[in-house]
Amino acid sequence: MTRASTFERAQQLKALHQAPEILRVVNVWDAISAATVATLLESKAIATAGHSIAAAHGYPDGTMPSDIALAGIKTIVDAVDLPVTADLDDGYDNPAETIRRAIGFGVVGANVEDRLRPLDEAVTRVRAIMAAANDEGIAFQLNARTDAIARGGDRPIKDSIEDAVTRGRAFLDAGAALVFVPGALTRQVIEPLVEGLGSGKLSVIGAPGALPAAELQELGVARVSYGPFTQRVALRALRDLATDLYGTGVLPADTPPLN
Numbered sequence: 001m002t003r004a005s006t007f008e009r010a011q012q013l014k015a016l017h018q019a020p021e022i023l024r025v026v027n028v029w030d031a032i033s034a035a036t037v038a039t040l041l042e043s044k045a046i047a048t049a050g051h052s053i054a055a056a057h058g059y060p061d062g063t064m065p066s067d068i069a070l071a072g073i074k075t076i077v078d079a080v081d082l083p084v085t086a087d088l089d090d091g092y093d094n095p096a097e098t099i100r101r102a103i104g105f106g107v108v109g110a111n112v113e114d115r116l117r118p119l120d121e122a123v124t125r126v127r128a129i130m131a132a133a134n135d136e137g138i139a140f141q142l143n144a145r146t147d148a149i150a151r152g153g154d155r156p157i158k159d160s161i162e163d164a165v166t167r168g169r170a171f172l173d174a175g176a177a178l179v180f181v182p183g184a185l186t187r188q189v190i191e192p193l194v195e196g197l198g199s200g201k202l203s204v205i206g207a208p209g210a211l212p213a214a215e216l217q218e219l220g221v222a223r224v225s226y227g228p229f230t231q232r233v234a235l236r237a238l239r240d241l242a243t244d245l246y247g248t249g250v251l252p253a254d255t256p257p258l259n
Contacts, residue, residue, distance in 0.1 A: 003081050010108035010138040013083035016044050017141055017177055018200065022217035025225045027087075029053045030072070031079035032259050033234070038080040046080050048073050050087030050111075052231035061228070066092040070101055077106040085109030085141060095125045096132035099140070103133065109141030111180055114167060116151050123170050130175030143203050143223070144168070144176035149183030161189060165196030178203045178222055185210045187219065194220040 004012070016023045025045050028034040029052035037043050053072040054064040073086045084107055091112045092098050102110065112129060114122040126144055133140030146167040152160035160183075168179035180203040184190050190211070193202050199220035206213070206224045213224055245251070 006103065006106050006108060007138050009083040009106070010140060013045055013085060013109050013141045014139045014177070016083070017222055020200075022213055022221055023223040024206075024213055025085065025223065027052065027226050027228070027230050028076060029056050029231055031075045033230075034076040034079045034084075036258050038082055043082060045083040045085060045109075046076065047225050048076055048084065048086045049226075049228055049231060050089055051228035053087075055228070055231065062089060064089075066098060070098075070105075073102065073107060074105045083108050085111070085143065087111045089113065090115050091125055091129060096128040099129045099132045100136065103136045103138060103140065108138060109143060109177070111143045111145050113145035113147055113180075114171075116147050119167060119170060122146075122167065123174050126171050126174040126176055134175075141178070142171075142176040143178045143180045144171035144174075145180040145182065146171070147182065149181055149189070152183075157189065161192050161196075164193060168193075168197045168201070172197070172201060180204070180223075182227075187211065187215075190216070190219050190221065 023045065025047035026037045026043065027047045027049035028037055029049050034046055038046060050069065051061040053069060054061050057064060057068055057072065069089065077084045086102055086107045088098055088102065088110045095112060099110065126142065129142055146164050148164035148167055149160045164181050168181070171179055178201055179197055181193055182205050184193055184204045185207060190202070190204065200222045202221050203223040204216065204221055206226045207229065216224055
């Protein structure tokens with residue numbers, strides 16, 4: 001089977017973002033986790049988890065050097081023939097160059113976070129990313145993340161929502177495809193975000209306690225991802241297995257050959 005081109009995979013991801021059905025992307029952190037998820041018929045795209053890749057390399061979240069991050073993402077792109085959207089932290093020192101490098105090995109979308117930088121600076125970085133992507137000739141899908149809620153501190157949630165909408169609109173105007181707002185878990189938070197950003201423009205994380213995907217779709221959310229939680233579930237399974245092996249010392253008979 002011929003592998004889809006980067007241009008084709010970008011168009012696929014764009015269509016998934018614009019479809020009326022919510023896009024569910026299960027986050028992965030290495031080649032085998034990506035290949036395992038990609039075997040499922042329900043998988044339409046693959047999302048990398050920066051937190052999880054960092055953990056696999058021994059780094060706290062947000063501290064992994066860009067070269068290690070990009071190398072980890074490349075192993076995932078090479079392992080699947082689905083569109084890959086990558087977690088690229090804040091874009092590092094040169095967001096445009098980071099995007100160029102990522103597109104060079106087949107990434108067609110990315111999360112890039114604002115870390116509550118001053119709005120004009122954050123918008124400048126989004127514009128630089130999209131200019132670099134346009135130069136590469138693909139419909140790059142920037143899932144522009146704002147930390148207005150996640151880093152909102154003690155301010156009233158209403159103020160954080162308003163800040164997220166202001167920042168999100170500015171990012172959309174600068175060319176982003178979606179706005180990712182971590183911390184948007186409840187209907188009371190998501191409804192005003194969708195109203196402010198527009199239906200089909202909000203991306204959220206499906207953290208424990210979040211709304212089901214079907215309900216998110218009804219509210220007008222475009223995409224849900226699962227961040228580091230997929231790796232945490234996998235690590236819990238490993239820990240539980242290790243506990244059993246130290247006890248009975250017997251592997252489950254139905255262990256599948258997934259690797």
